[in-house]
Amino acid sequence: MIYIHIPFCYSRCSYCAFFSTTMLEMRSLYVDALLKEYAMRQDYLPKGKKIRTIYLGGGTPSQLSNKDLARLLHVLPVDEAEEVTIEANPSDMTEAKLKAWREMGINRLSIGIQSFDEGMLAWLNRRHGSKQALKVVKLAQDLGYDNISIDLMYALPYQTMDKWKADIETAIGLGVQHISTYCLSYEPGTPLYNLREKGLARETDEELANEMYAYLCERLKQAGYVHYEVSNFALPGFESKHNSRYWDGTPYLGLGAGAHSYDGTSRQWNIDNLKKYLRDIMNGKVPFKREKLTATQQYNEQVMLGLRTSRGIEATDELLQKAQPYLATGKLRVEDGKIIATLDGINILNTIITDLMRE
Ligand code: SF4
Known part of the structure; x- marks a missing residue:
């Protein structure tokens, strides 16, 4: 599998601490660099293995022009991939782009909607409005996209349970195949964090955030979505193949500034500085750091990735012993030889994971 990081954003969202840049003038140069990096790293993944998924993430990959995206996808093994995803911002999703993406082999959209409430979108400083989000999902569906994921965020400033319920109903009503959800976190240095520090944005208390999550799980289950990972829900058969392979520990090649790669025994990550990345690649060198993973x-x-999924982890004697307090209190359960987190357990998942890990 291949992940390509496109770090460009038209503007910055108020909560975002990801590596991304608004230097849009560098986009074509960056695609040149991605092509060069791909050529240099042909040997990274095991030879003869089919590339089954390609994922364009960001940043905002939908900020690439059709010409630049076509240059990139023309070289990548799109024909052999079963799933080719692009993360898209509703503001970029014109009919022309959506048609061109399909022609290029993109068969899955991951749309950063976050909320259908204008007030919430304003807090997040998102570029799009609610009506636009609804319009582009319908447009994509009319154009034949039948594997659409949307992102939704909860525990937003001043978000009530009713507003959250309304967002969930709108998402269900759209009939999208996949929903990814994120609990807002206030990251130091972001505008939203600074507003909270000044007392100008009220953080949702933990109890309400947990209730919002519990409601989400219950309502999406009723609506037929499978809760296959802590933050991810899919209609049967529409689980993200790409992300599922990350969680299974499948090796992947990550291209671009800040992109991570995994070869089965070591992780490496490219430098998350656009100018340095471009300069090094153009000089024939991939700027990365590597960490060889120990058996522990x-x-x-x-343990960490498995417990986040509904498949859980193998119930070995060692894990069963460590999991005992959580099994006794209903935070974990055992099914078909697997240890799986319950909804109660998901609320304290990081603590559970830490307790089940080896030292
Ligand atoms: S679009 Fe995504 S990466 Fe870009 S600023 Fe917003 S949250 Fe961050």
């Missing part, structure tokens, strides 16, 4: 680190990663 690999084991702990499996």
